[in-house]
Amino acid sequence: xxxxxxxxxxxxxxxxxxxxxxxxxxxxxxxxxxxxxxxxxxxxxxxxxxxxxxxxxxxxxxxxxxxxxxxxxxxxxxxxxxxxxxxxxxxxxxxxxxxxxxxxxxxxxxxxxxxxxxxxxxxxxxxxxxxxxxxxxxxxxxxxxxxxxxxxxxxxxxxxxxxxxxxxxxxxxxxxxxxxxxxxxxxxxxxxxxxxxxxxxxxxxxxxxxxxxxxxxxxxxxxxxxxxxxxxxxxxxxxxxxxxx
Amino acid sequence: xxxxxxxxxxxxxxxxxxxxxxxxxxxxxxxxxxxxxxxxxxxxxxxxxxxxxxxxxxxxxxxxxxxxxxxxxxxxxxxxxxxxxxxxxxxxxxxxxxxxxxxxxxxxxxxxxxxxxxxxxxxxxxxxxxxxxxxxxxxxxxxxxxxxxxxxxxxxxxxxxxxxxxxxxxxxxxxxxxxxxxxxxxxxxxxxxxxxxxxxxxxxxxxxxxxxxxxxxxxxxxxxxxxxxxxxxxxxxxxxxxxxx
Numbered sequence: 001x002x003x004x005x006x007x008x009x010x011x012x013x014x015x016x017x018x019x020x021x022x023x024x025x026x027x028x029x030x031x032x033x034x035x036x037x038x039x040x041x042x043x044x045x046x047x048x049x050x051x052x053x054x055x056x057x058x059x060x061x062x063x064x065x066x067x068x069x070x071x072x073x074x075x076x077x078x079x080x081x082x083x084x085x086x087x088x089x090x091x092x093x094x095x096x097x098x099x100x101x102x103x104x105x106x107x108x109x110x111x112x113x114x115x116x117x118x119x120x121x122x123x124x125x126x127x128x129x130x131x132x133x134x135x136x137x138x139x140x141x142x143x144x145x146x147x148x149x150x151x152x153x154x155x156x157x158x159x160x161x162x163x164x165x166x167x168x169x170x171x172x173x174x175x176x177x178x179x180x181x182x183x184x185x186x187x188x189x190x191x192x193x194x195x196x197x198x199x200x201x202x203x204x205x206x207x208x209x210x211x212x213x214x215x216x217x218x219x220x221x222x223x224x225x226x227x228x229x230x231x232x233x234x235x236x237x238x239x240x241x242x243x244x245x
Numbered sequence: 246x247x248x249x250x251x252x253x254x255x256x257x258x259x260x261x262x263x264x265x266x267x268x269x270x271x272x273x274x275x276x277x278x279x280x281x282x283x284x285x286x287x288x289x290x291x292x293x294x295x296x297x298x299x300x301x302x303x304x305x306x307x308x309x310x311x312x313x314x315x316x317x318x319x320x321x322x323x324x325x326x327x328x329x330x331x332x333x334x335x336x337x338x339x340x341x342x343x344x345x346x347x348x349x350x351x352x353x354x355x356x357x358x359x360x361x362x363x364x365x366x367x368x369x370x371x372x373x374x375x376x377x378x379x380x381x382x383x384x385x386x387x388x389x390x391x392x393x394x395x396x397x398x399x400x401x402x403x404x405x406x407x408x409x410x411x412x413x414x415x416x417x418x419x420x421x422x423x424x425x426x427x428x429x430x431x432x433x434x435x436x437x438x439x440x441x442x443x444x445x446x447x448x449x450x451x452x453x454x455x456x457x458x459x460x461x462x463x464x465x466x467x468x469x470x471x472x473x474x475x476x477x478x479x480x481x482x483x484x485x486x487x488x489x490x
Contacts, residue, residue, distance in 0.1 A: 010368045056369055080365055087368040120325055123255045123332040124301055124484075128369070239369075 001067075003075060004096045005045075007031070007060040010087035011235065012127045017050040027051070027088055031062070034082035038074075039066055048102045048243040049109055049192075054235030056128070059091075059110075059242040063102040100245070108172075108244030109192060113185040113201045113237045129182070130201075130237035136208030138176050138183060143214035144207040145174040147221060148200060155224040157203070159195035159232075167224070169193060174200065183208070195232055203230030246312075248320060249341045250290075252276070252305040255332035256480065257372045262295040272296070272333055276307070279327035283319075284311055293347045293488040294354055294437075299480030301373070304336075304355075304487040308347040345490070353417075353489030354437060358430040358446045358482045374427070375446075375482035381453030383421050383428060388459035389452040390419040392466060393445060399438050400469040402448070404477075407439035412469070414438060419445065428453070440477055448475030 007027075015024045019032070028045060035043035048061040066075075076093040083089065099105075116122050116129040117136050148157075148171050155167040173188035185204075187197050203220060206212040212230070220229040252272075260269045264277070273290060280288035293306040311320075321338040328334065344350075361367050361374040362381050393402075393416050400412040418433035430449075432442050448465060451457040457475070465474040 008365065008368045010371070058369065076364065084366065087371060089365040089368050091363070091365050118336070119321065120253065120334040120336050121329065123253045123334050124303065124373070126255070126332060 001069065002063055002065050002096050002098050002100060004092075004094045004100060004102065005031075005062050005064065005075075005079070005090050006092040006094075007057055007062065008089050008091050009057050009060065010127075011051060011053065011055045011057070013087065014053060016053040016055070017047060025086075030083060030086050030088055031079070034079045035064060035066075037082040038078035039068065039070070041066055041068070046102050048106045049240060051238075051240055052195075052235050054127070055238045055240070056236075057240040060240050061102050061106070061243040061245075063096065063100060102243075105245050106243050107190060108188060108242070109190070109240065110173075110186065110188045110242040110244070111192070111197045112239045112241050113187070113197060113233065114239075115183040115185075115201075115205070115233075115237060116181055117183050118181040127236045130234050132205060132209075134209045136183060136205065137210065138178050138208065140210075140214050141183075141204045141208045142176050144204050144212070144217035145176055145200075147214070147218040148174055152221055153224050154193050154196055154221070156220050156226055156229040157196045157199040158193040158226060159199075160226065162194035164191075164193055167193060169196070176204070198233040198235065198238060199226075199229055201233040201237070205233065206230040246314065247308055247310050247341050247343050247345060249337075249339045249345060249347065250276075250307050250309065250320075250324070250335050251337040251339075252302055252307065253334050253336050254302050254305065255372075256296060256298065256300045256302070258332065259298060261298040261300070262292055270331075275328060275331050275333055276324070279324045280309060280311075282327040283323035284313065284315070286311055286313070291347050293351045294485060296483075296485055297440075297480050299372070300483045300485070301481075302485040305485050306347045306351070306488040306490075308341065308345060347488075350490050351488050352435060353433060353487070354435070354485065355418075355431065355433045355487040355489070356437070356442045357484045357486050358432070358442060358478065359484075360428040360430075360446075360450070360478075360482060361426055362428050363426040372481045375479050377450060377454075379454045381428060381450065382455065383423050383453065385455075385459050386428075386449045386453045387421050389449050389457070389462035390421055390445075392459070392463040393419055397466055398469050399441055399466070401465050401471055401474040402441045402444040403438040403471060404440035404444075405471065409436075409438055412438060414441065421449070443478040443480065443483060444471075444474055446478040446482070450478065451475045 175186040420431040
């Protein structure tokens with residue numbers, strides 16, 4: 001039976017989603033080990049999207065095939081019991097058809113990126129936000145973000161090690177709002193290139209600080225060259241909030 | 246010169262606000278040490294309210310007297326520099342008259358308490374919320390909370406070690422809202438007894454789980470006996486959000 005699992009995790013103590021060499025703790029390994037510990041089966045999970053070291057999730061989705069029949073409650077609670085005390089939890093477990101694929105069936109990925117824009121360092125939100133001291137103005141950032149919406153070659157916002165075949169992506173949403181000292185970005189697309197959200201946020205932060213104009217974002221996009229865009233925002237501000245199917 | 250400092254902190258790694266024996270890290274000690282380190286003066290801070298071990302603050306207020314003249318920027322940034330890497334930060338520093346007293350001038354204390362009401366354990370909000378698994382209903386909790394509003398003898402909601410002279414307090418607000426899996430309590434009063442918010446939340450949680458009726462809260466209040474009320478909710482869900490003057 002194929003299972004769809006919806007996960008929440010704090011990415012801080014992990015080397016990222018993907019299993020790496022022994023001794024380096026990945027979320028994938030923690031999850032696969034917990035599944036094996038409860039079911040006795042060797043489990044290989046497929047994820048909707050690999051997250052980098054330090055990146056969080058409130059709604060990551062994976063699928064995994066298990067031979068034996070289990071109840072929803074057992075799958076969810078037993079995996080959670082074996083994940084303790086690691087900060088990874090199965091929010092929902094759902095049996096799905098064999099045609100469901102966490103990666104290839106996904107029609108939407110949604111991310112939230114949060115900046116703490118104030119003088120004082122973060123305390124309660126340490127490892128959850130990007131601390132930016134210079135006062136940022138969100139209006140020009142919104143103007144800059146508008147240039148990124150739609151179907152484009154996003155080579156300027158793509159990590160050097162990105163394994164996607166094409167740099168073409170369709171950005172459906174890039175909303176920027178302010179809530180007190182917090183600046184919140186919501187980005188949605190069918191899929192993103194590696195580091196795309198963090199590179200868009202890093203580039204827009206230059207606009208927010210007044211060092212770039214909104215039009216510079218358009219020129220950076222059109223250059224189709226990573227060197228033409230701004231810095232990569234740090235991972236801790238990023239959360240994969242939802243995967244839609 | 247007297248300074249009013251507004252603080253944010255993560256209470257998790259501390260034994261609480263109050264300085265205790267050497268070797269136990271209190272927020273008071275961390276702050277006083279940072280003030281001394283930057284100013285060279287022995288500092289004694291007075292707080293609007295001592296928070297217990299594990300309780301957080303987004304708007305704690307203290308006052309401290311410094312002999313030398315400093316700029317607002319220096320006081321705020323220098324204390325923050327010396328507090329690193331502890332999760333305590335000065336959000337605002339403001340010179341005030343000698344008549345200002347962080348404790349006695351306070352006219353309002355506001356707290357937020359958050360419950361995570363779901364099956365899966367917390368990950369991103371670990372140490373920030375109280376995890377309650379049984380499904381809770383907020384309507385009867387609101388009915389129960391209504392009995393606590395106003396001027397009452399709160400002996401039933403008072404810690405055994407509470408040092409207040411009188412158990413009489415006026416509860417101005419006790420709002421309960423739901424946001425997805427989160428149940429949020431907002432409590433406001435001129436002052437609270439020791440553990441009062443946590444004891445009110447713990448008692449109302451019994452109502453939320455259907456084990457108590459809203460009227461049982463009224464009877465617990467009228468008993469004027471700690472044993473008549475419900476359990477003390479754990480500290481990690483509590484945040485001192487604001488002190489009004």
